[in-house]
Amino acid sequence: MAPAEPEPDAEADPGPAKQSPKSLFWVCAAVTVLIGAFQYSHSLSGTAGLDALAVLGLIVMTLLVLALAGIYALCALERTDLHHRLYGRLDLFQAMTILFVAAVLVGVLIPPRTTTTLGLLLPFGIAYWLYHLTIEKSE
Numbered sequence: 347m348a349p350a351e352p353e354p355d356a357e358a359d360p361g362p363a364k365q366s367p368k369s370l371f372w373v374c375a376a377v378t379v380l381i382g383a384f385q386y387s388h389s390l391s392g393t394a395g396l397d398a399l400a401v402l403g404l405i406v407m408t409l410l411v412l413a414l415a416g417i418y419a420l421c422a423l424e425r426t427d428l429h430h431r432l433y434g435r436l437d438l439f440q441a442m443t444i445l446f447v448a449a450v451l452v453g454v455l456i457p458p459r460t461t462t463t464l465g466l467l468l469p470f471g472i473a474y475w476l477y478h479l480t481i482e483k484s485e
Contacts, residue, residue, distance in 0.1 A: 367476045371422035374469035375415045381465040382411035385453055388460050396457075403456040407463070410449035417442050418469065428477040439477045446470045 389404060390396070396404075417438065420426045428439040446466060453463025 367479075368422045368424065370472055370476060371418045374472050375418035375422060377469045378411055378415040378418060378466060381463060382408065382415075384465070385411075385456070385460070385462045388462050389456050389458070400457045403452055407449060407452050407456060410445055410452065411466075413445050414442065414449060414466070414469070417445075418473065421473075428473065439473070442470075442473065 385407060386404065389400065417426075421428060426438060428437065428442070430438045432438060432441055449466055450463050453466075454461060
C-alpha cells in the first residue's frame, strides 16, 4: 500500500499570525459594558426603592461606562490611539484614567454600596499595558 500523498490545496503554516491589540480593545469594551450591566442589576435589585441620589448616580455611571467603552471601541477600530493628544500635554489615556477613577468612585457610592465597579480595573489594566507597550515600541 502506497503512502497517502498530501493534498495539493493544503498549504504549509506560514507562521504565527501577527498579534494586534485590536482584539484586546474589543475585549475591554465588552467587559466594561458587562460590568456596567452588573452594576445596574445589583443596584436595581438591592434596594426596595431608588432615591434621587441613586438615580443620579446610575445616570452618571452610565455616561462614564459608555465613555470608557467608546474609547476602547475607537481604539479597536483604529480611529484613535491612547497616545492621541487632547489638549496640551493631556493625552487620551490620561483622560481615560480620569473617567475610570470617576466611574469607580460613583459606582462604589451608589446604594447599596457595592464594589462591582472595581471590575473596571481589568479593562483599565489591559489598556494601561497596551499604552506602555506601544511607548516602548516607538522609542
